[in-house]
Structures are given as C-alpha cells and as structure tokens.
Amino acid sequence: MSDDAKTTQARLLDAAENLFASKGFDQVSIRELAAAADVNVAAVNYHFQSKENLYRQVITRRYAGQRDRTVAALEDLLKGSGGTPDLAEVIGIMVRQYLEGTLAAPEGPGFLMAVSREMHGQQPHVSEALFREMIAPVFQAFSAAILQARPHLTSGQLSWTIASIVGQVHHFIMRWIKKESLRQDTESLAIMMNVFPPLGEPLPEYIRLVTDHVTAFSTAAVDGMFPEVAS
Amino acid sequence: MSDDAKTTQARLLDAAENLFASKGFDQVSIRELAAAADVNVAAVNYHFQSKENLYRQVITRRYAGQRDRTVAALEDLLKGSGGTPDLAEVIGIMVRQYLEGTLAAPEGPGFLMAVSREMHGQQPHVSEALFREMIAPVFQAFSAAILQARPHLTSGQLSWTIASIVGQVHHFIMRWIKKESLRQDTESLAIMMNVFPPLGEPLPEYIRLVTDHVTAFSTAAVDGMFPEVAS
DNA sequence: AAATAGTTTAAACAAATGTTTTAACCGTGT
DNA sequence: ACACGGTTAAAACATTTGTTTAAACTATTT
Numbered sequence: 314m315s316d317d318a319k320t321t322q323a324r325l326l327d328a329a330e331n332l333f334a335s336k337g338f339d340q341v342s343i344r345e346l347a348a349a350a351d352v353n354v355a356a357v358n359y360h361f362q363s364k365e366n367l368y369r370q371v372i373t374r375r376y377a378g379q380r381d382r383t384v385a386a387l388e389d390l391l392k393g394s395g396g397t398p399d400l401a402e403v404i405g406i407m408v409r410q411y412l413e414g415t416l417a418a419p420e421g422p423g424f425l426m427a428v429s430r431e432m433h434g435q436q437p438h439v440s441e442a443l444f445r446e447m448i449a450p451v452f453q454a455f456s457a458a459i460l461q462a463r464p465h466l467t468s469g470q471l472s473w474t475i476a477s478i479v480g481q482v483h484h485f486i487m488r489w490i491k492k493e494s495l496r497q498d499t500e501s502l503a504i505m506m507n508v509f510p511p512l513g514e515p516l517p518e519y520i521r522l523v524t525d526h527v528t529a530f531s532t533a534a535v536d537g538m539f540p541e542v543a544s
Numbered sequence: 545m546s547d548d549a550k551t552t553q554a555r556l557l558d559a560a561e562n563l564f565a566s567k568g569f570d571q572v573s574i575r576e577l578a579a580a581a582d583v584n585v586a587a588v589n590y591h592f593q594s595k596e597n598l599y600r601q602v603i604t605r606r607y608a609g610q611r612d613r614t615v616a617a618l619e620d621l622l623k624g625s626g627g628t629p630d631l632a633e634v635i636g637i638m639v640r641q642y643l644e645g646t647l648a649a650p651e652g653p654g655f656l657m658a659v660s661r662e663m664h665g666q667q668p669h670v671s672e673a674l675f676r677e678m679i680a681p682v683f684q685a686f687s688a689a690i691l692q693a694r695p696h697l698t699s700g701q702l703s704w705t706i707a708s709i710v711g712q713v714h715h716f717i718m719r720w721i722k723k724e725s726l727r728q729d730t731e732s733l734a735i736m737m738n739v740f741p742p743l744g745e746p747l748p749e750y751i752r753l754v755t756d757h758v759t760a761f762s763t764a765a766v767d768g769m770f771p772e773v774a775s
Numbered sequence: 776a777a778a779t780a781g782t783t784t785a786a787a788c789a790a791a792t793g794t795t796t797t798a799a800c801c802g803t804g805t
Numbered sequence: 806a807c808a809c810g811g812t813t814a815a816a817a818c819a820t821t822t823g824t825t826t827a828a829a830c831t832a833t834t835t
Binding site for chain 2: 529532
C-alpha cells in the first residue's frame with residue numbers, strides 16, 4: 314500500500330513513529346510531522362487532539378504487538394518444555410524479542426526505539442500507562458518463565474537478575490541507535506565503532522551477537538551467583 | 545559560601561548543573577536558569593556565549609574530577625595488589641565511582657545525571673568531546689585493570705564484558721533518577737517501587753546494594769563464560 | 776574627580792512552537 | 806440538485822524560545 318493510499322491518520326502515525334524514534338518527542342515539531350506525512354499541520358490536532366496524544370498512540374499501537382508476541386513466545390516455551398524450560402532459552406527469547414521489536418520490526422525502521430527512550434527519559438508522557446499495560450505483563454511473564462527454569466531463586470534475586478538483563482539490552486539498543494544517528498558525523502562514528510566492536514555488523518548480525526552474548530553472560534551470572542544446591 | 549557570595553558565573557554553573565541533571569537540556573530554558581541562579585537572562589549569553597556552551601562547561605567541569613578519581617582509584621588498586629588485582633574489586637571500584645559520581649557527589653545533588661542522559665541521548669551536544677576526553681580514559685583504565693585480573697580474556701571478550709557492566713550501571717542510575725522525578729506522582733511511584741524492590745532504600749544504601757549486585761553478577765558472569773584454564 | 780573596563784539590567788528581537796479558527800472541499804444520501 | 810457530516814487547507818494566534826541591544830551601574834585606575 315503506497316503512502317498516498319493510506320488515510321491521513323495512518324500516514325501521520327507512520328511518520329510520527331519514525332520521527333519520534335529517531336529524534337525523540339521534543340525534537341520533532343508538528344510541522345515536521347505534517348510535512349513527512351504530507352498532510353496539513355492542523356491534521357495532528359484534528360485527528361489526535363494533541364501532539365502528546367499522537368505520541369501516546371504511536372507507542373501503544375506498536376507496543377501491544379510486541380507485548381503479545383513476547384508473552385506468547387514465553388508461554389510456548391513453557392508448554393514445549395513441559396514446565397522446565399532451559400534458562401538460556403528463556404533469556405534468549407526475551408532479549409531477541411526486545412531487540413527485534415525495537416530495532417528491526419517488519420512494520421518499518423525505527424519502530425520502538427521510542428520506548429527505550431521513554432523508559433530512560435524524564436518526560437512522563439506515557440510512562441504510567443505504558444508501564445502498567447505494556448511493560449508489566451512482559452515483566453510478569455518473564456519472571457514466571459525464569460522461575461520455572463530456576464525455582465530456587467527468591468523474588469529478590471529474581472528482580473535483580475531481570476534488572477541486570479534489561480539494563481544490558483537497553484544499553485545495546487541505545488548503542489545501535491546512537492550509531493545510526495551519527496551516520497553523518499564520520500569522526501565520532503569511527504571512534505565509537507573502534508571502541509565497540511560489534512557495531513560494525515549489519516543489524517541482523519548485531520541482534521544475533523547481542524542476543525547470544527547477553528544470554529550467555531546472564532545465564533552464567535545467575536548460575537554463578539545463585540548455585541542450585543546439588544540434589 | 546552562600547549563594548549570593550558566589551560570582552554570577554559560579555551561580556549559573558551550579559544552577560545549571562542541577563536543572564540540567566533533573567530535567568535534561570531541552571527542558572530547561574534560559575529564563576528558568578537565570579531565575580534559579582538569581583541572575584539576569586542575558587548573563588548566560590554574556591558569560592557563556594550560548595546555552596549549549598554552558599551545558600558543555602557544566603559537564604566537563606564535573607566530569608573531569610570524576611574521571612580523575614576513577615582512574616586514580618583503579619591505579620591505586622593495581623599498585624596495591626602488585627599487578628594481580630581481584631576482579632570483584634576492579635568492577636566494584638568502577639561501579640561505585642560511577643554511581644557516586646552520578647547520584648551522590650559531594651558537590652551537590654544532581655551532579656552528573658546529565659552525563660548518563662547524554663550518553664543515552666540523541667543530542668550530540670557534547671558527545672564527541674565528552675567521549676574522547678572523559679569516557680575514553682576511564683574506559684581504558686578499566687580495561688587495563690580487568691585485563692590484569694583476568695589476563696586470558698581476549699579484547700573482544702573484554703569489550704563485551706564492559707558493555708554489559710556499563711549497561712547495568714546506567715540502568716540502575718536511570719531507575720533512581722526516574723524515581724526521583726516521580727516524587728509527585730505517587731501512583732506511578734508506588735507501582736515502580738513495588739516492582740523494583742531496592743528503590744525504597746535511601747541513596748547510600750541503594751548505591752551499596754547496586755554496587756554489590758552488579759559486581760557479583762558480572763564477576764560470576766565473566767568467570768562462568770570465560771573460565772581460566774587450570775594451570 | 777574623571778575615565779575606563781567589566782558587569783548587570785530591562786527591553787526588544789526574530790524565530791519556532793503547539794494549537795485554533797474559518798473557510799473551502801469532498802463524497803454520500805435524499 | 807442540494808444539503809450535510811467529515812475532512813482538509815491556509816492563515817492567524819498566543820506563547821515560548823535563545824539571543825541581542827543599549828543603557829545603567831560598579832568598582833578600579835588615572
């Protein structure tokens with residue numbers, strides 16, 4: 314479906330998604346949005362009441378799918394393994410889903426980069442609703458799956474572990490985004506890529522490498538920190 | 545030294561540090577800065593040429609100390625241990641320095657929060673210079689220290705490991721900052737603190753807990769992933 | 776005391792922002 | 806053909822932004 318066949322609303326949502334993703338909420342003006350979507354400036358307020366509300370809709374529209382896919386993948390794994398999944402597989406699913414959903418969604422480039430910014434950012438544009446409806450369910454499914462793989466973990470150990478995993482993933486996402494946004498600035502780019510080796514790879518390979526690393530790193534950490542007492 | 549005894553420049557720098565830290569570059573207007581520092585709006589441009597340059601100076605002024613302290617602490621450890629430091633101590637120093645420098649510097653609240661935002665952010669306000677002068681030296685000292693503790697690590701394994709550590713630290717910093725910025729929004733705050741248990745602690749205790757966790761987690765991960773061949 | 780260099784002040788400036796208004800437009804149903 | 810709801814268009818609106826101007830002030834120097 315070509316752009317001019319889509320409705321004004323849809324074109325605005327798509328343009329907003331890409332622009333917000335690559336520049337952040339404050340850095341995108343309504344006029345810029347309108348130009349990218351090839352609509353009138355007033356369209357944003359007509360269809361979405363406000364710029365902030367458009368932002369909210371962009372995020373929730375995409376994140377719902379991400380959430381459902383991740384939860385479903387975790388549940389599938391639980392069923393397939395008869396209740397005792399491999400810890401590395403659990404973490405691997407979570408990490409890969411997050412990376413793919415954020416950096417390489419089929420719906421288009423940019424996708425969910427905004428969410429990471431939102432989670433790390435200060436502006437509470439959507440934070441509470443996003444957290445309750447989107448993050449919390451994934452968090453819960455992830456917790457449950459880890460607990461199936463390592464039933465001896467306490468709830469405290471569990472949340473520390475999850476925080477360490479999420480932190481790593483965010484960092485690798487931000488690193489890729491930063492690299493993308495530096496495309497023009499060849500000097501800074503060269504410095505970054507020199508210090509952070511995996512950045513030179515194309516995106517699918519980057520996702521694979523990061524997934525493998527974070528999975529192996531975190532699995533080793535969990536089993537080193539919280540060894541299961543031999544039965 | 546009371547505020548009105550300080551020079552206009554110093555008062556602006558201090559006010560800017562706190563405001564930029566808690567709200568981010570774009571969210572702070574020059575008029576807000578001037579009001580907080582109790583100076584005229586023109587003072588920013590008179591003394592610092594531009595808002596962006598003021599921002600640069602705020603960051604470099606503080607980060608230089610942070611950098612020197614961290615590098616010195618790592619070098620001390622190397623000397624004290626006769627060239628074979630404990631890995632956990634190396635990581636612990638790095639993590640603690642980063643957390644303290646960012647969240648709890650004696651110079652005042654807020655301190656270096658802006659740097660984390662800068663590193664994760666899109667705006668290239670100071671990125672390249674900051675990276676080259678401030679981040680790179682710390683990165684290098686940290687790398688060298690880890691390599692002394694675990695000489696068998698390849699350079700690739702080293703940079704993956706550092707990325708995982710830095711990612712975790714950033715995440716725990718952001719989490720604290722986010723909590724601070726949600727002080728008014730009691731509902732969101734309750735949700736966050738419920739899901740992320742260590743957040744309820746006062747700052748020094750939070751720093752201690754995070755340092756211990758990240759250190760233990762990462763040490764276990766390194767030794768689990770890259771076991772030294774028994775001699 | 777006059778002059779000077781540095782600093783502070785209030786006011787103005789130009790540009791950009793999110794939003795609203797009002798009129799034109801379009802297809803659909805009568 | 807006409808009227809009507811929904812949509813788009815251009816223009817205007819009220820604020821806010823970073824920055825500059827030009828005059829007032831202040832202390833030090835001559």
